[in-house]
Structure formats: C-alpha cells, structure tokens
Amino acid sequence: MVNVLTMKLEQFTKFSVAERARLDKLVELPRQTYAAGQAIFEEGAKVNSVYLIVEGVAARRKTLPNGDRQTMGFLIPGDLCELEVFILSSMDHDLVAICETTCIVIPMTIVRELLTESSTLTRALWWSTMADHAMLRSRIIDQGCRDGYERLSHLFYEMLIRYRLVGMADDDSFPFPSTQSQLGEATGMTAVHVNRTLQRLRSEGLVDFSNKRLFVRDPARLKQAACFESNYLHLERTERQTDVSHRAGDLV
Amino acid sequence: MVNVLTMKLEQFTKFSVAERARLDKLVELPRQTYAAGQAIFEEGAKVNSVYLIVEGVAARRKTLPNGDRQTMGFLIPGDLCELEVFILSSMDHDLVAICETTCIVIPMTIVRELLTESSTLTRALWWSTMADHAMLRSRIIDQGCRDGYERLSHLFYEMLIRYRLVGMADDDSFPFPSTQSQLGEATGMTAVHVNRTLQRLRSEGLVDFSNKRLFVRDPARLKQAACFESNYLHLERTERQTDVSHRAGDLV
DNA sequence: CGTTGACTTGACGGAAGTCAAAAGGTGTGG
DNA sequence: CCACACCTTTTGACTTCCGTCAAGTCAACG
Numbered sequence: 086m087v088n089v090l091t092m093k094l095e096q097f098t099k100f101s102v103a104e105r106a107r108l109d110k111l112v113e114l115p116r117q118t119y120a121a122g123q124a125i126f127e128e129g130a131k132v133n134s135v136y137l138i139v140e141g142v143a144a145r146r147k148t149l150p151n152g153d154r155q156t157m158g159f160l161i162p163g164d165l166c167e168l169e170v171f172i173l174s175s176m177d178h179d180l181v182a183i184c185e186t187t188c189i190v191i192p193m194t195i196v197r198e199l200l201t202e203s204s205t206l207t208r209a210l211w212w213s214t215m216a217d218h219a220m221l222r223s224r225i226i227d228q229g230c231r232d233g234y235e236r237l238s239h240l241f242y243e244m245l246i247r248y249r250l251v252g253m254a255d256d257d258s259f260p261f262p263s264t265q266s267q268l269g270e271a272t273g274m275t276a277v278h279v280n281r282t283l284q285r286l287r288s289e290g291l292v293d294f295s296n297k298r299l300f301v302r303d304p305a306r307l308k309q310a311a312c313f314e315s316n317y318l319h320l321e322r323t324e325r326q327t328d329v330s331h332r333a334g335d336l337v
Numbered sequence: 338m339v340n341v342l343t344m345k346l347e348q349f350t351k352f353s354v355a356e357r358a359r360l361d362k363l364v365e366l367p368r369q370t371y372a373a374g375q376a377i378f379e380e381g382a383k384v385n386s387v388y389l390i391v392e393g394v395a396a397r398r399k400t401l402p403n404g405d406r407q408t409m410g411f412l413i414p415g416d417l418c419e420l421e422v423f424i425l426s427s428m429d430h431d432l433v434a435i436c437e438t439t440c441i442v443i444p445m446t447i448v449r450e451l452l453t454e455s456s457t458l459t460r461a462l463w464w465s466t467m468a469d470h471a472m473l474r475s476r477i478i479d480q481g482c483r484d485g486y487e488r489l490s491h492l493f494y495e496m497l498i499r500y501r502l503v504g505m506a507d508d509d510s511f512p513f514p515s516t517q518s519q520l521g522e523a524t525g526m527t528a529v530h531v532n533r534t535l536q537r538l539r540s541e542g543l544v545d546f547s548n549k550r551l552f553v554r555d556p557a558r559l560k561q562a563a564c565f566e567s568n569y570l571h572l573e574r575t576e577r578q579t580d581v582s583h584r585a586g587d588l589v
Numbered sequence: 590c591g592t593t594g595a596c597t598t599g600a601c602g603g604a605a606g607t608c609a610a611a612a613g614g615t616g617t618g619g
Numbered sequence: 620c621c622a623c624a625c626c627t628t629t630t631g632a633c634t635t636c637c638g639t640c641a642a643g644t645c646a647a648c649g
Contacts, residue, residue: 218470221477225477228481527638
C-alpha cells in the first residue's frame with residue numbers, strides 16, 4: 086500500500102530518501118477501525134496520539150446543547166488529526182466516522198521524534214495544519230456571505246481538490262458516504278434544502294450525488310458556481326512549489 | 338508599559354524569570370502604527386515578520402470578487418498575527434486596522450530564537466495559535482446554526498472574555514471602534530439587521546454599543562443569549578491550568 | 590452650510606426553515 | 620422470500636428571518 090500521507094505532503098515539499106523512508110514506515114504502525122457512526126473521539130476526551138486517516142471518511146462535529154449539530158469539516162485519507170494534541174488538554178468537539186474508517190495511530194513519542202529529527206518534516210506537518218486553518222477560514226467566508234447553492238458547490242469542489250491530492254479522484258468522482266442531512270450539517274442548511282439544491286446541481290449537469298459517491302460532471306463550471314479561489318487552500322500548488330522550498334532555507 | 342503578550346500567555350502557563358524577561362524585552366522592538374482603515378497586510382503580500390498588536394483593533398478580512406466582504410475575526414492587544422508566516426508564502430486575506438493601531442514588529446530571526454531557546458515558550462505560542470483555531474471553529478458553528486441575535490451576542494461575549502484576559506475590560510466595557518456595517522461583515526448580516534439586533538440587545542438590557550465602546554450590562558444573560566460555552570476558547574481556564582503544566586513534561 | 594458617512598425606520602420580497610406526508614431503499618426476522 | 624420496520628429521499632404548502640431598497644435623521648467636518 087502506498088503511503089497516502091507521503092503522497093500528500095510531497096505536493097508541498099521534496100523529501101530526502103531518509104525522510105521518505107521515515108514517513109513510509111508509519112504504515113507499519115497499529116491501526117484502528119471504526120464502524121459507520123462510531124465516535125473516534127468525543128468532546129472532552131484526552132487524546133494522546135495523532136491519527137492518520139487511511140481509509141474512510143470522518144467528520145469533525147459539534148453538538149450543541151439544544152441538539153443542533155454542525156460539521157466543521159471532513160477528514161479523508163491522508164489527513165492527520167489532533168496534531169494539536171501537544172497543546173490542548175481535551176477535544177472541544179467530536180470526531181465521528183461516517184462510514185467504516187481506518188486510522189493509523191501514531192503515538193506521541195513517534196511524532197516527537199519526527200519533529201526533532203527533521204526540520205523538513207516539521208515544516209511539512211506545520212504546513213498541513215496551516216492548510217487546515219485555511220479551510221476553516223474559507224468555510225467562515227462561505228457561510229458568511231454565500232447562499233446554499235454556492236456553499237454546497239464549494240464543499241464539493243474542495244473535496245474534489247483534496248481527493249485529487251491523494252490520487253483518489255482521477256476520474257473526477259470520489260467517495261462521499263454521507264446522507265443529505267449530514268451534508269446539511271456541514272453546510273448549515275436543512276436536509277430538505279440540501280435535497281432541492283442537489284436536484285438543481287444535477288439538473289444543471291454539475292454533479293451527481295448517488296451511491297455514496299460524488300460524480301463531478303463539469304469541474305470547471307462547478308468551480309465557478311462555488312466561487313472557488315484557486316490556491317485558497319494553499320493546496321493547488323504548482324508554480325508555488327519552488328517558492329516554498331527556497332523559503333525552507335530560512336527555517337530553524 | 339506592561340507587556341500585554343506576557344500577561345495573556347501567563348494565563349496559560351508559568352514562565353521562568355528568564356523567559357519572562359525574554360518576552361518583556363520584546364516591547365523594545367520597533368513599532369509600527371497604522372491609521373484607521375489602513376491595511377496592515379493585503380492579500381497576496383509576503384510577510385516576513387510576526388506582528389504583535391499592542392494598541393487598537395485590526396480585522397482579518399476577505400474581499401470577494403463580487404465586492405462582498407467577510408471579517409473572519411478581530412485582533413486586539415496581546416494578539417499575535419502571522420506566526421504561520423514560517424510556512425505559507427503569502428496572505429490569503431487582508432489585515433486591516435479598524436482604528437489607529439500600533440504593532441510591535443518581531444523579525445523572523447527573533448521568533449526563531451524564541452522557539453529554539455525555550456520549549457515552554459514554543460508551547461505557549463503554539464497554544465496561542467490553537468486558541469485562534471478554536472475561535473475559527475466556533476465562528477463556523479455560530480454561522481452554521483445560530484441566528485443573527487445569537488451570533489452578535491456571541492461575538493460580544495467572546496470579545497469580553499478576550500479583553501478581560503489582557504486586563505482591559507475590568508468594568509465589563511471595552512473598545513469596539515467599528516461601525517455597524519463592519520459588525521455585519523463579521524457576523525454575516527446586513528448593517529440594517531445589525532442595527533435592529535443592537536436595538537433589541539439594548540432594550541433587553543444586555544449591552545450598549547456607543548461611543549466606539551461596548552458596554553456589557555449583564556454578562557451572565559449575554560453569555561446565555563450567545564449560547565456561549567465556557568472554555569470553548571481554551572481561554573477561560575482556571576482549574577485547567579495545572580492540567581496543562583503537568584502535561585508539559587511530556588513534550589519535546 | 591453643504592457634503593459625507595453612520596445610524597434609523599418602514600415596506601416589500603425572497604431564500605431557506607418548518608411541518609407533514611408520500612415514495613423509495615435496505616436490513617432483519619419469520 | 621415476503622413482511623415489516625426503519626431510514627433516507629422527495630415533494631408540497633406555509634412561515635419567517637433577514638436582505639433589499641429607499642427615505643429620512645443626525646453628527647462631523649471642510
């Protein structure tokens with residue numbers, strides 16, 4: 086099995102043979118599998134390891150006292166979670182598997198080693214969390230000044246980009262095993278309205294959401310419908326590549 | 338002048354005399370002052386220093402192609418910005434002074450020294466960025482499933498907590514030099530609707546927004562109106578304190 | 590004292606929520 | 620293999636929060 090994390094980080098930087106080997110060795114670590122709907126972490130949990138999703142999809146979700154729920158983002162293969170475990174003492178939200186999901190569990194000690202051994206790795210991991218931030222900011226923009234149609238399109242296009250990054254969307258389709266209500270929780274709309282919006286997106290020939298997969302029929306028009314900005318994720322990087330690696334010289 | 342950054346970080350951890358001195362020495366660094374409305378950074382800028390706000394208020398703001406604007410958060414004295422400059426090559430949004438604002442400019446070299454010299458400092462700074470993340474997540478929740486009244490209350494209560502942290506809201510009032518439209522940009526509502534909501538909050542005796550200050554008349558009821566969760570910011574920490582410092586032993 | 594920008598107020602319309610019920614899938618057990 | 624329960628998806632009718640437009644007030648400022 087190819088190490089999906091390595092694949093992702095290499096979009097951002099070039100690793101030495103040793104570093105690459107170090108990363109690839111992570112796949113030998115113990116794994117943990119969660120059933121659909123099962124919580125990986127619950128709010129308030131103390132987390133002692135970093136988790137790397139290798140299969141499936143998980144959602145960061147907050148349940149409010151009144152029962153409302155909001156999904157703050159989806160995690161797909163190649164995503165790390167709770168790197169911040171070093172600092173925060175407990176989770177302020179849940180992490181839930183939305184289909185059968187497998188994680189590699191990376192003990193704190195190993196993460197610590199990675200961080201001290203190689204500054205390239207440190208930067209790559211830091212970049213990964215920064216990209217996560219950028220996604221959060223972008224979601225705020227989304228919900229602040231876009232309507233449901235744009236929000237849903239945006240979510241879909243973002244997922245497309247992210248799946249491409251780990252080589253899982255070469256035919257412009259990818260797994261999306263969530264229900265329409267779950268889509269609603271992620272975009273701040275009701276299931277009913279998600280449904281109507283999906284119908285519109287389908288009738289316009291932009292996407293097809295069926296069989297727990299999303300089929301992007303027209304990436305270019307979807308991107309437009311989403312008001313998607315290239316490079317907002319700091320993910321769609323091509324020319325930027327050189328830029329970053331040169332900057333690397335400045336670092337610790 | 339007291340170092341407002343030290344004050345803030347000490348809510349989170351205890352520093353040694355040397356570390357404290359190191360932080361306090363930052364106040365000797367050169368300062369930069371921006372007029373109201375002036376951009377501190379613009380989207381696309383390459384940033385080479387970390388900025389510490391010591392006076393005034395700034396807004397992280399994104400302007401969309403269609404002219405819509407969204408404010409993703411306010412920065413107040415004691416807040417650091419662009420710690421992530423180590424990684425990302427350019428800003429994906431603007432940072433704008435909303436009144437006369439003064440920053441201490443901390444060159445990359447100094448930040449690098451701080452990070453290598455002391456792991457306590459490293460953790461404190463990391464914590465600071467994690468708290469920023471928590472705020473972003475909370476704003477997503479806010480906009481996803483709360484109405485305008487709750488969103489505005491939430492913003493106000495959050496600012497109260499943050500100003501208290503730096504000792505600037507001891508009488509439950511603090512500077513808020515923004516217009517009603519700017520409030521709208523931050524909460525995803527129109528200026529007209531902000532206005533009506535402010536009137537409601539005033540008539541209910543929760544807050545008063547005048548003279549470029551916010552007066553919180555009834556913190557407890559405001560917190561309730563905001564559906565505010567204690568500790569969501571990882572800021573309202575009292576008993577947690579010990580918890581974190583003990584965990585500190587585990588770190589690099 | 591005219592101009593400008595912020596605040597206030599009212600009338601109207603539309604995007605999206607709510608409620609409710611039918612239609613379509615899926616898994617379980619008899 | 621059918622029947623049943625259960626959960627999603629779909630559809631329609633109604634409501635409401637909030638945006639839009641527009642006009643009017645007020646204070647600051649040159």
